[in-house]
Amino acid sequence: MSASNTQSATMLPAQEAYALWASTYDQTPNPLLSLEERHLSPVLNTFLHRDIVDLGCGTGRWLQHLEASDPRSLTGVDSSPAMLAEGRKKCRKSTVLIQANSTAIPLPDRSADCVLASFLLSYMPYIPAFAGEIARILRPGGTLIISDLHPDVTTYGWRRTFRSAGNLFEIATFPYTFFDLIVGMHTAGFRLELIDEPCFGEEEAAIFRENGMLERFRQVESLPVIYWARFSRREN
Numbered sequence: 001m002s003a004s005n006t007q008s009a010t011m012l013p014a015q016e017a018y019a020l021w022a023s024t025y026d027q028t029p030n031p032l033l034s035l036e037e038r039h040l041s042p043v044l045n046t047f048l049h050r051d052i053v054d055l056g057c058g059t060g061r062w063l064q065h066l067e068a069s070d071p072r073s074l075t076g077v078d079s080s081p082a083m084l085a086e087g088r089k090k091c092r093k094s095t096v097l098i099q100a101n102s103t104a105i106p107l108p109d110r111s112a113d114c115v116l117a118s119f120l121l122s123y124m125p126y127i128p129a130f131a132g133e134i135a136r137i138l139r140p141g142g143t144l145i146i147s148d149l150h151p152d153v154t155t156y157g158w159r160r161t162f163r164s165a166g167n168l169f170e171i172a173t174f175p176y177t178f179f180d181l182i183v184g185m186h187t188a189g190f191r192l193e194l195i196d197e198p199c200f201g202e203e204e205a206a207i208f209r210e211n212g213m214l215e216r217f218r219q220v221e222s223l224p225v226i227y228w229a230r231f232s233r234r235e236n
Contacts, residue, residue: 056120
């Protein structure tokens, strides 16, 4: 998903990028996803028998995990038809998949207990619009989990890149700070409960090693590479 690669890359907007990447997205082990899964799986396992929405659900990685929680309802939302097509191959028929932008979600007001937004926020040009739409669909007291690349990774020389047909592409993103995130969410009616900034571990080192990139791991092993945050929707 991200690499400190100095090779020139063709910049693409997210929609075009994922149209190219979708068919091979799940085929290569990704240390960033591994790290996120180690930290978020125990959190998401508490979302039992709830109405859950996965924003930016992609190929259904977290939807498959959440299906095991026996949700009252489970909805995946993504703007990429190609990624959703891959997700439909893996998810249960009871899981609803919707093609939509995460700032204009075709769901009723106060229809969700839990919302997940995994590696999505960097593609949002305006955090308040994103926050306001989640506040609309989330019930008071509901939980929002956000995960993304750590804002500091740009200082490591990282870019969001992938390969397709032998070519290197970079996905256009919108940088933001933790201050931007917290203020945007607070203004929309959310309370920050927790924020965690994990570093790679031995599980991720093995992925780097298998791909002949252990030196790249050594360069960042003591630095935060992702974050995840839990917000609650204020009652008033």
